[in-house]
Amino acid sequence: MSARAGIVVTGTEVLTGRVADRNGPWIADRLLELGVELAHTTICGDRAADIEAALRFMANEGVDLIVTSGGLGPTADDMTVAIVTQFCGRELVLDTELENKIAAILKKLMSRVGVGAGDFDAVRAANRKQAMVPAGAVVLDPVGTAPGVIVPGAPTVLVLPGPPRELQPMWRTAVELPAFQQAVAGRTVYRQDTIRMFGLPESGLAETLREAEQDVPGFAALEITTCLRRGEIEMVTRYEPDAADTYRRLSDYLRDRHWQQIFSEDGSQIDDQVAQLLTGRRIATAESCTGGLLSARLTERPGSSAYLAGGLVAYANEAKADLLGVDPALIDEHGAVSEPVAEAMADGALRRFGADTAVAITGVAGPGGGTDDKPVGTVCFTIALTDGESSTRTLLLPGNRSDIRERSTTVAMHMLRQALG
Amino acid sequence: MSARAGIVVTGTEVLTGRVADRNGPWIADRLLELGVELAHTTICGDRAADIEAALRFMANEGVDLIVTSGGLGPTADDMTVAIVTQFCGRELVLDTELENKIAAILKKLMSRVGVGAGDFDAVRAANRKQAMVPAGAVVLDPVGTAPGVIVPGAPTVLVLPGPPRELQPMWRTAVELPAFQQAVAGRTVYRQDTIRMFGLPESGLAETLREAEQDVPGFAALEITTCLRRGEIEMVTRYEPDAADTYRRLSDYLRDRHWQQIFSEDGSQIDDQVAQLLTGRRIATAESCTGGLLSARLTERPGSSAYLAGGLVAYANEAKADLLGVDPALIDEHGAVSEPVAEAMADGALRRFGADTAVAITGVAGPGGGTDDKPVGTVCFTIALTDGESSTRTLLLPGNRSDIRERSTTVAMHMLRQALG
Structure with missing residues (x-):
């Protein structure tokens, strides 16, 4: 049927x-x-x-x-x-x-x-x-x-x-x-499970799956599709109920190799997880190249006013200095897209909004503005906490202006998860 | 053929x-x-x-x-x-x-x-x-x-x-x-023209078109499709070159009735028009319910750093007071979603960012937070200019949280166009 x-x-x-x-x-x-x-x-x-x-x-x-x-x-x-x-x-x-x-x-x-x-x-x-x-x-x-x-x-x-x-x-x-x-009475009832990963290239997962095909008995009963979305890999497996043990073996196999990259096995999105982790906290954002996309993403869900204090889109250098208290000398010395400036932006956001958690993003979204040192796609991120350690990273993100802006918000969400988890 | x-x-x-x-x-x-x-x-x-x-x-x-x-x-x-x-x-x-x-x-x-x-x-x-x-x-x-x-x-x-x-x-x-x-030897060369409108319900345009069918000779030669997008109506008409006069008569007919709602007849989008009007200016945003969506939209296109000074997402009342200088007494008296607060937010954005143009948005995006006086969808907008008159409006927008936030940015873009046009 x-x-x-x-x-x-x-x-x-x-x-x-x-x-x-x-x-x-x-x-x-x-x-x-x-x-x-x-x-x-x-x-x-x-x-x-x-x-x-x-x-x-x-x-x-x-x-x-x-x-x-x-x-x-x-x-x-x-x-x-x-x-x-x-x-x-x-x-x-x-x-x-x-x-x-x-x-x-x-x-x-x-x-x-x-x-x-x-x-x-x-x-x-x-x-x-x-x-x-x-x-x-x-x-x-x-x-x-x-x-x-x-x-x-x-x-x-x-x-x-x-x-x-x-x-x-x-x-x-x-x-x-x-x-x-x-x-649709003739439909086959399938189970479907989703594993979400971040920080793993799609080819890395493809290789693991090729090996799993040899190592996991009954692998052929699993219908696996993988999809790269907003920088995350989503692996959806569809199987008939009697293949549940095979799926469990495959997910053990994946967890064994990619435990650092797997962030969700229960269908939750990174946005759900971050919202959960922000319960009882006050977060503020300081954004340059993303222009407000991160604060918009943080306020997508109802009830976000419980944890979002506010955000500053400091597009111009004067705004970074005047509104976030970033020392103009720091910008002169390292450039607006630099780790010291990202750190100063995050510190400024903590102070100005009276927050306990802050995220700062500054980068080159393109298409212009890239240099040999800092090509288009270079983005610096800082997560600052009043009650924990700060973390700062610089990444080179692929794609066009819109991809880079979008992907930056995803990176920030995953850094938040790590910092608060 | x-x-x-x-x-x-x-x-x-x-x-x-x-x-x-x-x-x-x-x-x-x-x-x-x-x-x-x-x-x-x-x-x-x-x-x-x-x-x-x-x-x-x-x-x-x-x-x-x-x-x-x-x-x-x-x-x-x-x-x-x-x-x-x-x-x-x-x-x-x-x-x-x-x-x-x-x-x-x-x-x-x-x-x-x-x-x-x-x-x-x-x-x-x-x-x-x-x-x-x-x-x-x-x-x-x-x-x-x-x-x-x-x-x-x-x-x-x-x-x-x-x-x-x-x-x-x-x-x-x-x-x-x-x-x-x-x-494809039999192909016909068509012309295609687009008229974009804002502030007109789709049924209103439908009625005008039904009447135009009677009033505009040769109407049947025009192939018209209408489409509602982000609160705007897009009407695309395709016709053979010898129906150009008929199309001209139809567009006159529409202009006669809906001149206040027609904002584009040359294919341009509202975002293009606002970017054009902002040339040589400095704009700042002050957003509450839209959480940064407007500043994100204003920075979608390359080169926007030439006119965007920055933006403030003042989600919490303290942020409205501390960072935009909105008098807390004003919030107590009128509520955070009110025209006086929208005006104060816009004034604050002008001052804090040293801008000549500011947009403020404060509203109830829902699903919670609505009252009898200010139901979900109530949004107040102010456009403030250092060299012109301010304008403030309150609208009741339809749809869910995401629709209301998205639609609010479109309303703001159209108010900007009117203020700067």
């Missing part, structure tokens, strides 16, 4: 490459987790004949489930529901309960932006279209203003909105419903 | 979302420039039956040209050329001249990494596979080690390698060849 699925991404802006498709890869990942095999992803524009052709292609390929994304908005170029309805041989009917729900959502939205009642009626009429659903379909309540639908059949079609912030919660609702579960 | 094309992306790592597809969007862009209409992009794994199904789907859809990417390597899971050959009803033949070319490339590569002659023979045998091409095909010389091919026919198939650094130069060679030009 197995279950196969296809993903139909719609949207001229995605087909033409103006907007990157975030939904196809995300749904692909979820299907993998569920043990549903993905056959094809197709992308087409907002054209009835093309959307219909993509649905027909998937059906001809014998998939059990088609997931569509996009084309649920109020404008005329949003037509997915109507086409899916026709494709599934159903009638399009007005769901008045749904219409009222959408109206209530819109009323709330419009009152916020201060639109009058006359305008509201026009908008409501435009959005009646969104309350038209295939007869007999399972309606998924809107996360934004657009509802989704599941049309049971062979194949079953799950219709989701385009914006990821609407699609993702709606997907989670949909997978729990009987109409979805029936469509 | 017109020419239609399809893109077949192959690769299990792309299908499963572990690697983002960079080729589909890039080729889509090139086809658009050429005036070749893209019907579909499909993504499938390294499986013969799935690749064949994708090719057949495109042929059934009547495309004139299929472009494939990936699957040209020496390993067994690279099979695109063999499948395309069979699909086109040709024989696979060894191209000895090509074999010698690949051998020469490999010899050079191997000598660099110091591989001996014995190993070289093994590698060369493995790569003989890459010199097998469809009889009568046009061979595209390797950029890496993999050659591409053009197989003329109905449809013509252009086979390109997966790595973008190989695919892109090979594409440029391919489009100049008669075999390619003949396949």
Whole structure:
């Protein structure tokens, strides 16, 4: 038994490459987790004949489930529901309960932006279209203003909105419903485990895995994928439940060789771990080349005000001197990108914010500004603690400006973990 | 006359979302420039039956040209050329001249990494596979080690390698060849224009477009797509050159109604416009709920050190008082999320950084911290100028914590544009 699925991404802006498709890869990942095999992803524009052709292609390929994304908005170029309805041989009917729900959502939205009642009626009429659903379909309540639908059949079609912030919660609702579960009843139940590493090159892990293939009995039962992301390696292993012992042996094997680089085996991200370690502490940041990315990352999660005192983006040298108290002579002598300046920035952040933990980052993000001594990608990091030892490192990070800035925040997170762990 | 094309992306790592597809969007862009209409992009794994199904789907859809990417390597899971050959009803033949070319490339590569002659023979045998091409095909010389091919026919198939650094130069060679030009002989040269708006709900634009359909003669000749991104609406219109007058009438029509919301008609993004307006100025930021996202956004582009003095992330109230000089009594009286505090933060940023332009953001990003008076999504913004009037606004932004933070930076960028424009 197995279950196969296809993903139909719609949207001229995605087909033409103006907007990157975030939904196809995300749904692909979820299907993998569920043990549903993905056959094809197709992308087409907002054209009835093309959307219909993509649905027909998937059906001809014998998939059990088609997931569509996009084309649920109020404008005329949003037509997915109507086409899916026709494709599934159903009638399009007005769901008045749904219409009222959408109206209530819109009323709330419009009152916020201060639109009058006359305008509201026009908008409501435009959005009646969104309350038209295939007869007999399972309606998924809107996360934004657009509802989704599941049309049971062979194949079953799950219709989701385009914006990821609407699609993702709606997907989670949909997978729990009987109409979805029936469509993928043939799926294989897999276990999936994730090991995350930092500071190991991908080729180093590849070599270990080649050797493990010889040394770990039953290795072939493990489906391993590795992926380099934000400077971390993520190794995901999928296996049927009776291969659990083999997986345990493989993870022992990896831990034996790479215990220094493995930082997570329970699914946690470095951000979760740092947030946990910062409980009861006060942290401040002093950033140059990252321009605030680290403080933004530290404040991504709710409740971060409990430990983040604040941060300073000291882009100009005067800001480093005036606001962090970095001695201008230090900058003259060693340059703004140097370990002594990183240390002075971290000390300044501790003092100015009355913090007990500080991180400083100063580097050359490029594309200009590199020298023979300090090429583009040179970044100095300091972690300072009032109740522990400071640590300072200089790294040469690969990639373009955006990669270097992003990667720098990851390095800082791992240094924080080490300092506080 | 017109020419239609399809893109077949192959690769299990792309299908499963572990690697983002960079080729589909890039080729889509090139086809658009050429005036070749893209019907579909499909993504499938390294499986013969799935690749064949994708090719057949495109042929059934009547495309004139299929472009494939990936699957040209020496390993067994690279099979695109063999499948395309069979699909086109040709024989696979060894191209000895090509074999010698690949051998020469490999010899050079191997000598660099110091591989001996014995190993070289093994590698060369493995790569003989890459010199097998469809009889009568046009061979595209390797950029890496993999050659591409053009197989003329109905449809013509252009086979390109997966790595973008190989695919892109090979594409440029391919489009100049008669075999390619003949396949797309029916192409239409289109014009494409983009209008960007801020502060208009998508349904508002939809309504205007519905009315324009009645009021603007020839409207049907315009192919319009709209897309909501980071709180902005992007409207892209594609049309044949003889519909230029119709497009001009439509853009006049839009400008007439939405002149306050239209900020770009020349393809520029708000970030470009703000960077331009900041030339010769010194800007400083004072952020609370956005935690550094605005300063990070302002420093995304190279050269931003010319205008960004720095920024302060004043998350804690003490930081607002100590580092920005916000009177604690003001916070007690009005709350940290209030217009007087936003104004005081902006003034503090001007003074502390010696800047002439400052932006302050303070708000409730949620999910906690909302009150009846100031629900989650309430954000206060101030733009302060030493040589102009300050402006302050309070908005109620929709979405989750991440949306509210992200959207706040967009609002700040648009307020900056208005203040400096």
